Amino acid sequence: MTGDPMTDGPMTDGPMTDEELHELADKQAALGEVRGVPAPDPVNIPMIRHWLAAMGDQNPAYLDKGVAPPAMAQVWTMQGPRATAKDRSPVDDMMAALNAGGYTGVVATNCEQTYHRYARLGERLTPATRFSGLAGPKRTALGVGFFATWNVTWYAEDDEPVAEMLFRVLKFRPPARKTTKDPYPLQPAINQDTAFFWEGVKEGELRIQSCADCGLLRHPPGPLCPHCRSTGRSHTVVSGRGTLYSYVVHHHPPVPGRETPFVVGVVELPEGVRIVGNVVDCPPEEVRIGMSLRVTYRRMDDELVLPMWTPGEP
Amino acid sequence: MLSGRTAIAGIGATEFSKKSGRSELRLAAEAVLSALDDAGLSPADVDGMVTYSQDSNQEIAVARETGIGDLTFFSRVEYGGGAACGTVAHAAMAVATGMARNVVCYRAFNERSGRRFGQPNSRLTGEPTSQGLEMSWHVPFGLMTPAAWVAMFARRYMHRYNATSEDFGRVAVAMRRHAATNPAAWFHQRPITLEEHQASRWIVEPLHLLDCCQESDGAVALVVTSAERARDLRRSPAVITAAAQGSGAGQMMMTSYYRDDMSGLPEMSLVGRQLWEMSGLSPRDIQTAILYDHFTPFVLAQLEELGFCGRGEAPELLKDGGIELDGRLPVNPHGGQLGEAYIHGMNGIAEAVRQIRGTAANQLPAVAHVLVTAGTGVPTSGLILSAG
Numbered sequence: 001m002t003g004d005p006m007t008d009g010p011m012t013d014g015p016m017t018d019e020e021l022h023e024l025a026d027k028q029a030a031l032g033e034v035r036g037v038p039a040p041d042p043v044n045i046p047m048i049r050h051w052l053a054a055m056g057d058q059n060p061a062y063l064d065k066g067v068a069p070p071a072m073a074q075v076w077t078m079q080g081p082r083a084t085a086k087d088r089s090p091v092d093d094m095m096a097a098l099n100a101g102g103y104t105g106v107v108a109t110n111c112e113q114t115y116h117r118y119a120r121l122g123e124r125l126t127p128a129t130r131f132s133g134l135a136g137p138k139r140t141a142l143g144v145g146f147f148a149t150w151n152v153t154w155y156a157e158d159d160e161p162v163a164e165m166l167f168r169v170l171k172f173r174p175p176a177r178k179t180t181k182d183p184y185p186l187q188p189a190i191n192q193d194t195a196f197f198w199e200g201v202k203e204g205e206l207r208i209q210s211c212a213d214c215g216l217l218r219h220p221p222g223p224l225c226p227h228c229r230s231t232g233r234s235h236t237v238v239s240g241r242g243t244l245y246s247y248v249v250h251h252h253p254p255v256p257g258r259e260t261p262f263v264v265g266v267v268e269l270p271e272g273v274r275i276v277g278n279v280v281d282c283p284p285e286e287v288r289i290g291m292s293l294r295v296t297y298r299r300m301d302d303e304l305v306l307p308m309w310t311p312g313e314p
Numbered sequence: 315m316l317s318g319r320t321a322i323a324g325i326g327a328t329e330f331s332k333k334s335g336r337s338e339l340r341l342a343a344e345a346v347l348s349a350l351d352d353a354g355l356s357p358a359d360v361d362g363m364v365t366y367s368q369d370s371n372q373e374i375a376v377a378r379e380t381g382i383g384d385l386t387f388f389s390r391v392e393y394g395g396g397a398a399c400g401t402v403a404h405a406a407m408a409v410a411t412g413m414a415r416n417v418v419c420y421r422a423f424n425e426r427s428g429r430r431f432g433q434p435n436s437r438l439t440g441e442p443t444s445q446g447l448e449m450s451w452h453v454p455f456g457l458m459t460p461a462a463w464v465a466m467f468a469r470r471y472m473h474r475y476n477a478t479s480e481d482f483g484r485v486a487v488a489m490r491r492h493a494a495t496n497p498a499a500w501f502h503q504r505p506i507t508l509e510e511h512q513a514s515r516w517i518v519e520p521l522h523l524l525d526c527c528q529e530s531d532g533a534v535a536l537v538v539t540s541a542e543r544a545r546d547l548r549r550s551p552a553v554i555t556a557a558a559q560g561s562g563a564g565q566m567m568m569t570s571y572y573r574d575d576m577s578g579l580p581e582m583s584l585v586g587r588q589l590w591e592m593s594g595l596s597p598r599d600i601q602t603a604i605l606y607d608h609f610t611p612f613v614l615a616q617l618e619e620l621g622f623c624g625r626g627e628a629p630e631l632l633k634d635g636g637i638e639l640d641g642r643l644p645v646n647p648h649g650g651q652l653g654e655a656y657i658h659g660m661n662g663i664a665e666a667v668r669q670i671r672g673t674a675a676n677q678l679p680a681v682a683h684v685l686v687t688a689g690t691g692v693p694t695s696g697l698i699l700s701a702g
Contacts (some may be wrong), residue, residue: 189444245571246576250518264466277455278456289473
């Protein structure tokens with residue numbers, strides 16, 4: 001449970017529309033081929049030996065002839081987990097924008113490599129990336145998403161292309177999980193006389209019924225004003241301050257959806273009514289009749305928010 | 315007027331246990347037949363039946379089992395244990411007005427081995443009925459057991475009058491002392507000390523385990539008839555000198571937290587005023603009081619509301635065994651619900667009848683008038699029964 005049940009926090013930049021995503025894709029493609037940072041190490045025997053062992057490739061030709069297996073192209077320029085020099089590419093901004101748009105899922109769908117020649121021992125390769133297209137949104141089995149495609153070419157020091165790769169990913173929006181919390185077992189019954197209260201707490205308001213005619217405040221609410229018989233009902237959003245009038249510390253028996261011990265209090269509002277709620281953020285042994293409280297809102301499940309009370313200044 | 319026109323002529327009960335091993339209907343039938351035998355009446359004499367609205371045995375089912383035939387009056391009384399004396403009040407009204415001649419009141423349940431009232435029940439708020447809505451201001455916060463509802467009042471009472479947990483404990487000690495010498499009591503021969511009360515675990519602060527009454531299986535039945543007819547029956551009558559029900563302004567079922575100062579029981583005050591007025595008696599005319607004791611704190615509030623002491627003075631009255639058998643006002647000589655059994659207050663009415671008859675296990679001397687109350691914290695009821 002967190003302090004603010006209403007949102008997960010504001011986004012610093014709003015998500016892009018589909019149209020804006022395509023505009024960004026066009027912009028990134030227009031950058032053309034962008035050179036990256038050269039490989040940290042030249043093509044070398046230890047890396048080739050590790051790679052061959054990992055792949056189970058027993059062909060002796062590579063080491064005999066001093067060349068790297070072509071499929072190792074990516075290996076030479078792959079950033080390590082502690083890379084410090086960020087190798088920017090036109091793909092990065094596109095991926096960030098898709099993530100911000102909620103297309104956080106990723107799955108590689110295509111990888112086509114073209115080999116021009118062997119890379120030789122001692123050569124230091126440099127990658128160059130060209131963003132080549134965005135397609136979507138498309139409905140897929142994984143969810144709605146965009147296909148993003150880019151090409152990488154590895155150059156030797158003589159600017160001769162050694163290998164090329166076309167890479168395509170599906171960036172998709174993961175289906176919303178049905179519930180983020182188990183349904184809270186202690187649900188209130190709600191009808192047309194009481195709905196305003198529960199809608200209020202969902203919006204972070206403590207609403208107390210007030211008679212539209214005589215102004216009498218009343219809690220718990222009901223269909224008529226017992227003072228003037230008016231059925232004209234309104235409500236006041238009260239200050240959210242209160243004083244503890246009485247309380248209990250529940251130990252036994254266990255209560256569904258609750259961890260014992262917990263505190264329930266009768267809170268007297270300065271507006272003149274009493275209301276029942278939990279006293280939270282305070283050890284039970286420090287709870288006292290007369291203590292100042294302020295309302296807080298706790299999300300119990302996807303639907304229910306309960307008003308609770310936390311120690312506060314008078 | 316109702317006063318003096320009707321009487322309780324018979325009482326009957328099953329044994330009090332934690333597991334009766336029998337259906338609730340069977341318990342009801344056994345208690346009803348036992349009460350009729352006690353009165354010297356046959357099932358064919360019965361033409362009226364009253365029970366609690368919470369009882370799971372319909373009047374017609376109990377009538378079928380016991381051979382009771384035509385019924386001209388049947389009624390139910392609401393609000394849990396608050397119904398106890400109300401069943402007798404309804405029966406007395408029916409007899410006094412000629413709606414029925416002989417009315418059986420009963421309460422039967424397997425409250426320990428079956429559905430236990432003290433356990434949380436999330437269905438309390440299942441439907442937007444008036445009660446479901448009322449509960450919805452409390453149950454979502456986990457405030458959903460009778461002990462918790464009562465504890466909220468108890469804490470305020472302590473604050474208002476500087477009362478302590480020991481003050482509540484003296485009620486439990488007295489009840490267990492009385493039960494110790496009542497062979498029908500579950501806690502027969504098992505008295506407790508105040509230290510044991512204080513050491514018992516918290517249920518809902520400020521209530522310890524030993525502030526809470528037990529849970530029981532069992533049944534009690536009573537036969538109400540005219541005072542005149544009762545005098546011709548087997549037993550000496552317990553005359554219904556006064557009977558009353560009471561619900562206060564802003565009343566709720568156990569959670570009347572939104573009115574007054576929360577340190578009293580206005581509905582019991584209302585019952586008391588009616589009882590004194592109808593009977594012409596006053597607290598000093600009462601030899602023993604049967605006060606509903608599902609939780610100890612409300613015994614204090616009742617002593618005050620009924621005028622046995624002033625407001626805030628119950629702790630003083632309780633000191634030095636004030637409500638024990640040899641005290642200023644012996645309360646619940648049978649051990650009450652804390653000591654004898656929890657039959658929703660009906661066993662207390664039977665004890666009042668025994669005290670009038672002079673046949674109680676812990677018989678008090680020269681009992682002329684007994685005051686009986688029903689469930690507290692709910693709309694309630696009361697009786698004054700008299701010898702004669």
